[in-house]
Amino acid sequence: MPYPKLTVDLSKIAHNAKLLADQAHARGISVAGVTKVTCGAPEVARAMLQGGVDMLADTRLRNFRKMQAAGIDALYLLLRAPMLSEVEEVVRLADISLNTEEETLKALSLAAGRLNKTHRVVLMVDLGDLREGIWPDDFIPFLRRVKDLPHLHFDGIGVNLTCYGGIIPTPENLGKLVALAKEAEEVLHYPLPIVSGGNSSSLLLLQSGGIPPGINHLRLGESIVLGRETTRREPVPGAYVDACVLQGEVIEVKTKPSLPVGIIGQDAFGHVPVFQDRGLMRRAIVAVGRQDIAIDGLTPVQPGIEVLGGSSDHLILNVTASPTPVRVGDVLEFTLSYGALLAAMTSPYLAKEYVSGTG
Ligand SMILES: *Cc1c(COP(=O)(O)O)cnc(C)c1O
Numbered sequence: 001m002p003y004p005k006l007t008v009d010l011s012k013i014a015h016n017a018k019l020l021a022d023q024a025h026a027r028g029i030s031v032a033g034v035t036k037v038t039c040g041a042p043e044v045a046r047a048m049l050q051g052g053v054d055m056l057a058d059t060r061l062r063n064f065r066k067m068q069a070a071g072i073d074a075l076y077l078l079l080r081a082p083m084l085s086e087v088e089e090v091v092r093l094a095d096i097s098l099n100t101e102e103e104t105l106k107a108l109s110l111a112a113g114r115l116n117k118t119h120r121v122v123l124m125v126d127l128g129d130l131r132e133g134i135w136p137d138d139f140i141p142f143l144r145r146v147k148d149l150p151h152l153h154f155d156g157i158g159v160n161l162t163c164y165g166g167i168i169p170t171p172e173n174l175g176k177l178v179a180l181a182k183e184a185e186e187v188l189h190y191p192l193p194i195v196s197g198g199n200s201s202s203l204l205l206l207q208s209g210g211i212p213p214g215i216n217h218l219r220l221g222e223s224i225v226l227g228r229e230t231t232r233r234e235p236v237p238g239a240y241v242d243a244c245v246l247q248g249e250v251i252e253v254k255t256k257p258s259l260p261v262g263i264i265g266q267d268a269f270g271h272v273p274v275f276q277d278r279g280l281m282r283r284a285i286v287a288v289g290r291q292d293i294a295i296d297g298l299t300p301v302q303p304g305i306e307v308l309g310g311s312s313d314h315l316i317l318n319v320t321a322s323p324t325p326v327r328v329g330d331v332l333e334f335t336l337s338y339g340a341l342l343a344a345m346t347s348p349y350l351a352k353e354y355v356s357g358t359g
Contacts, residue, residue, distance in 0.1 A: 001351040001353050002351055003247055003248055003249040003287065003288075003331065003351075004246060004247065004248040004249070004286075004287065004288040004292055004293075004349070004350050004351070005246070005247045005248075005350065005351040005352070005353055006244065006245070006246055006247075006344045006345070006350050006351070006352050006353070007244070007245045007246075007247060007353045007355060008038070008041070008043070008044065008243060008244050008352065008353070008354050008355070009240070009242075009243045009244075009245075009355055009356070009357045010043055010044070010046075010047040010354055010355065010356050011047070011356045011357060012227075012240035012242070012243035012357070013044055013047040013048065013051070013224060013225060013243050014047040014048070014050045014051040015051065015239070015240060016051065016223070016224045016225070016227050016236070016239045016240055016243065017031075017033060017047065017048045017049075017050070017051025017052060017053050017224045018050075018051035018052050019051075019236070019238050019239055020051075020203070020220055020223055020224060020236070020239070021051055021052035021053050021054075022052065023206060023207065024206060024218055025052070027206065027209075027211065028216055029197075029206070029211070029215065029216055029217060029218055030054040030055075030216060030217050030218075031052075031053045031054055031055075031217075031218055031219075031220055032053065032054065032055045032056065032057035032077050032196075032217065032218070032219040032220070033045070033048030033049070033051075033053030033055070033056055033057065033220065033221075033224060034057045034058065034079065034199070034219050034220060034221030034222075034224070035048070035056055035057070035058045035063060035067070035221070036057075036058045036059045036060065036063065036079070036221060037221055037222065037225055037338060037341055037342050037345060038225065038341075038345050039063060039066075039345045039346060040058050040060065040062070040063025040064065040066045040067050041066075041345070041352075041354070042066060042067050042070035042072055043354040044225070044354075045067050045070075045072050045074070046072060048224060049072070049074060051224075053220075053224075054075070055074060055075035055076065055077050055095075055096075056072070056074045056075070056076055056077070057076075057077040057078075057079050057219050057221075058076075058077075058078070058079060059078070059079045059080035060080070061078070061086060061089050061090065061093050061094070064076050064078070064093040064094060065093060068093065075095050075096070076093065076094045076095050076096070077094065077095065077096045077097070077098070077122075077219070078090055078093075078094035078096070078097040078098065079098055079219065080098070080132075081097070081098060081099050081100050081101065081104060081124070081132055082097055082099070082104055082107075082108065084103065084104060084107050087104065087107045087108045087110075087111040088111040088114070088115065090108065090111070090119070091108065091111045091112045091115050091117055091119045092115065094119075095119075095120055096119075096120040096121065096122060096155055096194075097119070097120075097121055097122070098121075098122050098123075098124050098132075098158060099121050099122065099123055099124065100123070100124050100132050100133055100134055102142065102145060102146055105121065105146045105149055105152060106146075106149060108121065108151075108152060109149040109150055109151045109152045110151075112151035112152065113150060113151040117151065118151055118152065118153050119151065119152055119153070120152075120153045120155040121152050121153070121154060121155060122155050122156045122157060122158045122194050122196060123139070123142070123143065123154070123156075123157050123158070123184075124157075124158050124159065124160060125139055125157060125158070125159050125177060125180060126159075127159050127161065127167070127173045127176060127177065128161075128165060128167045128173065129160060129161045129162065129163060129164050129165040129166070129167040130164055130165045131160055131163050131164040131165070132160060133159065133160065136176060136180060139157075139180055139183075139184075140180075140183055140184070140187060143184055143187055143188075144187060147187060147188060154184075154188055154192075155192065155193050155194050156181070156192040156193055156194025156195055156196060156217070157177065157180060157181050157184055157192060157194070157195055157196070158177075158194065158195070158196030158197075158198075158217070158219075159173070159174070159177050159196070159197065159198055160198060160199060161173070161198050161199070161201055161202075162198070162199070162201035162230055162231060163199070168201065168231050169197065169198050169201055169202045169205050169231075170205070170210075171205070171210050171211075171212055174197050174198070174202070174205070174211060174212050174215055175212045177195065177197060177215070178195060178212050178213070178214035178215060181195045181214060182214070193216075194216065194217045195214055195215050195216050195217060196215075196217040196218065196219060197211060197215035197217065197218055198218060198219070199218070199219050199220065199221065199222075199230065200220050200221060200222045200223035200224075200228070200229055200230040201229065201230040201231045202218055203218075203220070203223050203229040203230075203236060204229050204231060206218070207237075222338050223236055223239070225243060225244060225341070226241060226243070226244065226335075226336070226337075226338065226341065227239035227240050227241040227242075227243065228241060230338075233337075241335060242301070242335050244335070244336055244341055244344075245301065245333050245334065245335060245336075246288070246293060246298065246333065246334045246335075246336055246340075246344060246350075247331050247332070247333050247334075248286035248287060248288040248315060248331070248332055248334070249286065249287050249329065249330070249331055249332075250284050250285065250286055250287075250326060250327065250328055250329060250330045250331075250332060251285050251286070251287045251328060252283075252284065252285040252328065253282065253283070253284045253285075253319070253326055253327060253328055254282075254283060255280055255281065255282050255283070256280070256281060256283050257277075257279075257280060257281070258275065258276070258277055258278040258279060258280070258281050258318075259275050259276075259277045260273075260275060267311070268311045268312060269290075269311075273309075281318050281320050282318070282319050282320040282322075282326070283308070283316060283317065283318060283319065284305075284316075284317045284319045284326045284332075285314050285315065285316055285317070286314075286315040286317065286332055287313070287314070287315075288310075288313075288315050288350075289310050289311055289312045289313035289314050289315060290310060290311065290312050291312045291313060291347070291349060292343070292344065292347045292349045292350050293336070293340050293343050293344045293347065293350070294337070294339045294340040294342075294343045295307065295309065295310045295315060295340075296337075296339075296340075297336055297337030297338070297339045297340025297341075297343075298315070298334040298335075298336060298337075298340055299334060299335045299336075299337075300317070300332065300333070300334055301332075301333040301334060301335060302322065302332060302333065303321075303322070303323060304319065304320075304321035304322035304323055305317055305318070305319050305321075305322055305326070305332065306318040306319075306321075307334075317332070
């Protein structure tokens, strides 16, 4: 396959999924494996299911279509609140959806009625991160207004944190979710099958035993795919952080100054660059750029290599400290941040290769 190439090791994904699903299951918590960062790659979805996740979750219906067309039989949870223009497709493709708006729930109920189905919904509460969710004080009145909509089943309540406001899950804010779930159960007269306590940022709490009893569901993406929790981006002990690796080919290696020569105007993106004089450097260029990936999110795997920057099509490296000389034609490897992986997966310029490297 041509370079640049993104290699995804499915056995590492399955290993990470199993590690986290086992930890969650031991505490009575089920896991949705979140596929959105891989654009709903069926290969990755299968590896997650093989690792033991209980359902698949994604923000986009077209990713569900892709996985379902590939024959993946699973429970599908839609993570982004539906657009009014897609409610019928939501009912067709998703078993459960996360919701925050009365108007949307009414439309989902009508659509489910037309399709002769019952659609399961989870109501999202905003506990301070200021992305989606019903404000806690409004939650019970909201539930009372929508609970008798026909063709819907209220499956639960959930929260999303550490996405917009950077708010960290704690026993206090997740405790508030559990308290709201109890109030909701009194209104609904049945126990909620889903009390969803967040995403990969809830992992540290899970591992330290700090998740309040009553939380019974988590939605995990980055921690499975990249092996990191997301409050500080620390590696999850025992998980692979290199299941996804970018490979690029070196097209130039030269010794040049570290300071540009001449009068500095703007770079290709309209910024005025600032440089530090570090003397002469052995510099390499890899044929990959901002059109393919988010350069800032790349970490070289080989030692002694530093990312200096790049432009649309060129990645510029300092290879002075590389223990083995870097040569034209060499293939260098990089691990990726969430943002870099998101861009890489979305880029039509990057070949994607799914391998099963480890046992
Ligand atoms: C993306 C997303 C997740 C998964 O987040 P990770 O940090 O990748 O684990 C969970 N829930 C919702 C609502 C999301 O949008």
